[in-house]
Amino acid sequence: MAHHSPRLILFDVDGTLILSQGVAGRLMLKAVETVSGKSFDYDVRDFAGFTDRLIMRRLLQRAGVPDSELEEKLQQAERLYLQWIAERFRNPHFVKVLPGVRELLERLQTENGFYPGLLTGNIREGARIKLGSVGLWDYFPVGAFGDDAEDRNQLPPVALRRAREHYSIDFRPEDTWIIGDAPNDVRCARANRIRSLAVASGVIPAEELQAEGPDVLLPDLRNVEEVLRILKG
Structure with missing residues (x-):
């Protein structure tokens, strides 16, 4: 049994899950x-x-x-x-899955109380192409994308609605985390009363992310046990 309320975990794509050399x-x-x-x-x-x-x-x-x-x-x-x-992306030799990502996504599937999704500025088809090229797309049954709204701050309500419909769980903003590598990920979370886990695994340095005041800042997702402890909190 989960010892915490259900957690909706919304991931950014580029710089958070993968890098594709620009x-x-x-x-x-x-x-x-x-x-x-x-x-x-x-x-x-x-x-x-x-x-x-x-x-x-x-x-x-x-x-x-x-x-x-x-x-x-x-x-x-x-x-x-x-x-x-x-x-x-048919030949994705240039795409790097970032440290800890595969293990974390596997653990989120097997640990009780965690429900993954995407919250990304990518057009949905673009996200599918990128993540599908390295076998990550199927980890995410729900998401909100850049063709749902041009303003990133409008995406969390879309993601929450779709997650509620798919998982049949009434997720609240306070039950939700946004994981991303850019200042806009942190701002988007704050604007929607959602907690943010910033990762300095993209192009934005850690000090610039820290200045945005994320709830948690990590260099990347490689310490899966630490990440899970944070997300349970």
């Missing part, structure tokens, strides 16, 4: 450049923790796409991006 970000930039006809610099840190659609929208605006064409160009860029990552 491949997806470069393909997203290429898609935006292709549909806009403009080239510009891109620093992945500028958009860490943002949703895919918001990133593409801002890049298209930066490229000077007029508002009247923005939605059409956004859809075109999204289609190209998904097509290209599907092709690129």
Whole structure:
């Protein structure tokens, strides 16, 4: 029997579960450049923790796409991006599953009282392609994605609703954790009265994450027993 109330554990993807050497970000930039006809610099840190659609929208605006064409160009860029990552991730030799992730996900399946899900800025199909390439997608029966809302802070209510429907458990925000590697993960959790476990396994240094005031900060998820103790708390 679980000695704690049921816990909904919502994971970010890039920098939290996997690293893919910036491949997806470069393909997203290429898609935006292709549909806009403009080239510009891109620093992945500028958009860490943002949703895919918001990133593409801002890049298209930066490229000077007029508002009247923005939605059409956004859809075109999204289609190209998904097509290209599907092709690129078929041979996922460049994708690294981060330390502790597989063991933690296995333990969450076998330990009573834990219910995993995703909360990610990735478009759902993008998350499926990335995680599916390394055998992680099936660990997550529910989630909220970047095509559910462009504002990340609007995703937790979506994830909670889907988790309640799937697991038939009335999860509350206080029963929930968000695990992520970016300041926006911490802000999103705080805005929704959800606890945050920040991991410095992505592109954002630990001191920058600490400045956001997460409930817990770890270098990564490799100490699975410690992570489980935290999530039970």
